[in-house]
Amino acid sequence: MIDVSSFAKTLIIIGIIVAIFGIILLFLGKIPLTGFKLPGDILIKGKNFTIYFPLGFCILISIILTILLRIFK
Numbered sequence: 498m499i500d501v502s503s504f505a506k507t508l509i510i511i512g513i514i515v516a517i518f519g520i521i522l523l524f525l526g527k528i529p530l531t532g533f534k535l536p537g538d539i540l541i542k543g544k545n546f547t548i549y550f551p552l553g554f555c556i557l558i559s560i561i562l563t564i565l566l567r568i569f570k
Contacts, residue, residue: 510533 535551535557537553537556539548539552541548546553
C-alpha cells in the first residue's frame with residue numbers, strides 16, 4: 498500500500514524542482530554563455546516560422562552533467 502505522506506512529499510519536491518526550472522528558463526536570456534550558437538545547432542527558417550534546436554548546446558550540457566554526476570556519485 499502506498500504511504501500518502503511519502504507520496505505528498507515526493508509531489509512537493511517535484512513541484513519545487515519544476516518551479517526552479519521555470520525560474521531558470523525565465524532568466525535564461527540574462528545568463529552569460531547561453532546565447533551562443535555551436536556547430537550542430539539546427540536552424541530552419543520558413544516564410545512564417547523559425548525552428549531553432551540547439552543540438553550542439555544540448556550535447557555539451559549532457560556531457561557536463563554526466564561528468565558532474567559521475568564525480569559526485
